[in-house]
Amino acid sequence: MKEHEELPINLRDYFAAKAMQVLIELNPRSNRIEIAKSSYIMADAMCAIGVGMKVLIACEFSGIVREAFKARGHDAWSCDLLPTEIEGQHIQGDVLEILNDGWDLMIAHPPCTHLAVAGAAWWKEKQKNGIQQKSINFFMKLINAPINKVCVENPPGIMTKTYRKPDQYIEPYHFGHEYKKKTGLWLKNLPILLYTKIVIPESYWSQPQGMAYKNKSMKLNSTGGHRSEKIRGRTFQGIANAMAEQWG
Numbered sequence: 001m002k003e004h005e006e007l008p009i010n011l012r013d014y015f016a017a018k019a020m021q022v023l024i025e026l027n028p029r030s031n032r033i034e035i036a037k038s039s040y041i042m043a044d045a046m047c048a049i050g051v052g053m054k055v056l057i058a059c060e061f062s063g064i065v066r067e068a069f070k071a072r073g074h075d076a077w078s079c080d081l082l083p084t085e086i087e088g089q090h091i092q093g094d095v096l097e098i099l100n101d102g103w104d105l106m107i108a109h110p111p112c113t114h115l116a117v118a119g120a121a122w123w124k125e126k127q128k129n130g131i132q133q134k135s136i137n138f139f140m141k142l143i144n145a146p147i148n149k150v151c152v153e154n155p156p157g158i159m160t161k162t163y164r165k166p167d168q169y170i171e172p173y174h175f176g177h178e179y180k181k182k183t184g185l186w187l188k189n190l191p192i193l194l195y196t197k198i199v200i201p202e203s204y205w206s207q208p209q210g211m212a213y214k215n216k217s218m219k220l221n222s223t224g225g226h227r228s229e230k231i232r233g234r235t236f237q238g239i240a241n242a243m244a245e246q247w248g
């Protein structure tokens with residue numbers, strides 16, 4: 001395995017080792033104890049300005065956002081009940097159990113099945129049997145997590161009423177993908193995500209169950225709008241890159 005392919009878990013040591021390497025190359029005869037001291041001062045400064053944040057991507061099986069942050073030098077972890085699709089730092093289990101583990105930033109993708117307006121026809125039933133309230137509680141535990149910077153994403157739905165409107169809505173076509181899939185971002189201590197590449201949308205990413213297309217001129221995608229739940233849920237690479245570039 002090449003050196004750059006894997007970052008060690010302790011980024012402070014990693015930064016310090018890199019700094020030591022450079023300082024020794026610059027001055028091979030220098031005092032190694034002094035070099036070690038200076039290297040750790042530099043490593044601490046890098047950690048303090050946010051390089052090497054401890055990042056949690058909650059409810060992510062794809063590993064897409066996690067890898068985008070990792071590529072920028074962060075100690076990024078994904079967590080999902082499912083295994084990860086890309087080998088890497090992944091915790092398979094309940095994310096609620098690790099919210100107190102000292103994260104600097106969390107980006108969460110909680111399930112929208114019982115929250116999204118696309119399923120509003122079933123809300124009455126889901127309100128009666130308590131299923132929707134469970135999903136609302138899960139969403140609220142994520143947004144109120146004891147983490148300095150938080151982004152929770154979800155499509156338009158009940159949270160807009162029971163909690164508040166999102167800070168912004170984004171679409172894949174704002175980030176270089178020719179699809180429509182309106183997604184709200186609820187933010188804590190994070191700036192609005194700026195669009196990186198606006199393209200013309202060709203189709204909806206998925207046809208919401210039981211909902212007709214509002215815009216009839218918008219063509220169905222080649223799969224007839226019936227992509228699997230997993231494919232529909234995966235974060236778009238352009239959005240993941242924007243998050244890592246702007247929030248990392």
Ligand SMILES: C[S@@+](CC[C@H](N)C(=O)[O-])C[C@H]1O[C@@H](n2cnc3c(N)ncnc32)[C@H](O)[C@@H]1O
Nearest residue numbers: 059060061062080081094095109111233234235
């Ligand atoms: C809409 S998908 C998000 C997928 C994500 N955008 C990605 O690219 O992998 C919601 C995910 O939340 C996960 N999930 C649900 N409850 C969870 C929990 N308590 N802890 C961790 N993950 C959970 C599900 O397994 C599902 O994969």
